[in-house]
Amino acid sequence: MFQALLLEQANGRPESFAARLATLDEADLPPLNEGDLTVDVQYSTLNYKDGLALTNQGPVVRKWPMVPGIDGAGTVLESRHAAWRAGDAFVHNGWGVGETQWGCLAERARLRGNGLVRLPSAFTPRQAMAIGTAGYTAMLSVLALEDHGVAPTSGEVLVTGATGGVGSIAVALLSRLGFKVTAATGKTAEADYLRALGATTIMDRAELALPGKPLQKERWAAVVDAVGSHTLVNALAQTRYGGVVTACGLAQGMDLPGSVAPFILRGVTLAGIDSVMAPLPKRQRAWDRLARDLDPALLERMTEEVSLPTALEKARQLMAGQVRGRIVVKIAA
Known part of the structure; x- marks a missing residue:
């Protein structure tokens, strides 16, 4: 069992939208053909697109129900991808996750190995999500x-x-x-x-x-x-x-x-600038340069950490223009 933010809408009716913290089973995860890695998500974040999804202010979600969260950082639990093994640390950004595929505002996720970047040694998972x-x-x-x-x-x-x-x-x-x-x-x-x-x-x-x-x-x-x-x-x-x-x-x-x-x-x-579907070499280049050129100490100046249960309220504040910098979501209690 794991905790996740879950977005639901009945029969395509926007007025039926609901967002809640749910307890799910790994059997609820999308099938392996939608992602060849099962991962433990340690940190996620709230981006503008996540705010739109969590507050139902934009047509971000295209498949219901949906776990939002376009970003995640953590550890691979199970792999059917040749480049990834259990225990590998990863960073995930975009690729339709949180839109058409369940995302990373959850303790567990199923992701595609071709879309992940290895966590740079310069950053912790929390710092990687402060970047996001x-x-x-x-x-x-x-x-x-x-x-x-x-x-x-x-x-x-x-x-x-x-x-x-x-x-x-x-x-x-x-x-x-x-x-x-x-x-x-x-x-x-x-x-x-x-x-x-x-x-x-x-x-x-x-x-x-x-x-x-x-x-x-x-x-x-x-x-x-x-x-x-x-x-x-x-x-x-x-x-x-x-x-x-x-x-x-x-x-x-x-x-x-x-x-x-x-x-x-x-x-x-x-x-x-498209970050969602950027090819892996471009992603890797960007993360390599972030590891070289971004002062981790400055991340703390711009970062606020919230828990998974409080992320819904923080998303409302984000969309109301009441947030500066970056919001990191600590997934595990």
């Missing part, structure tokens, strides 16, 4: 900037949604790599927190949130955007000639109400 998909996405964004030739000497980098999970880790990574970072946030009271992560300038997100001109004063050598909509459009309009903007979030919206002007008049590149 948010930090892994932030690292993918930083790698995209580097792959497009952006360096600390290129100029100032803007990070939007800076007090969120992606933003917080992006600020910490870029600062440690030597970049001058401007952190845009609606939580101006968190300025000291952002400066402690390495931000040199704090910007009120209101400066980016409303419709603006197609081309604005050139400022940013690069941008890591986790917000979307007008914020992303304004960031593009302010990016310098030849600059790069990565897009990985939609906190403000999925729309892109802008102009082609930054692309055809300034040669700006818009690089999409």
Whole structure:
């Protein structure tokens, strides 16, 4: 028997949605053809997508009932995969888990070995979940900037949604790599927190949130955007000639109400960041760089730990904008 958060909906009726802490049996786990590893999940986390699923605010779950949790870290219990053995430590991010396949907000899970990364020796399972998909996405964004030739000497980098999970880790990574970072946030009271992560300038997100001109004063050598909509459009309009903007979030919206002007008049590149279905070599590269470039001490500044039974309430706070940084869920009591 094991504990899990369980999401249920009767006959496709959203009004029947329920989320609860349930006691399940291993026989309840998906069949082995949906995952060739049975794992002990020690820690998980709450990402924005998990918040949407747990509060039923977005069409994340596509199969019912569902155990949410797109991230997990722990130990392999049983393996039918050639690359994994019982006792191996793993990190899991994405791959449709918590959407179409039962996820990691549970003491047990069944996962696909092809989607797992070995836990880097630099991190404990708790630290890996303090990073989670948010930090892994932030690292993918930083790698995209580097792959497009952006360096600390290129100029100032803007990070939007800076007090969120992606933003917080992006600020910490870029600062440690030597970049001058401007952190845009609606939580101006968190300025000291952002400066402690390495931000040199704090910007009120209101400066980016409303419709603006197609081309604005050139400022940013690069941008890591986790917000979307007008914020992303304004960031593009302010990016310098030849600059790069990565897009990985939609906190403000999925729309892109802008102009082609930054692309055809300034040669700006818009690089999409997908963390869910990224191939294993790209995942491994990101985690290798996280192990090298992320200061574990900074993780503690941005991390709050909650228990599995309290994760539901914390998800509501996350969706209400009452959380900063990262939320780690300790699975075992």
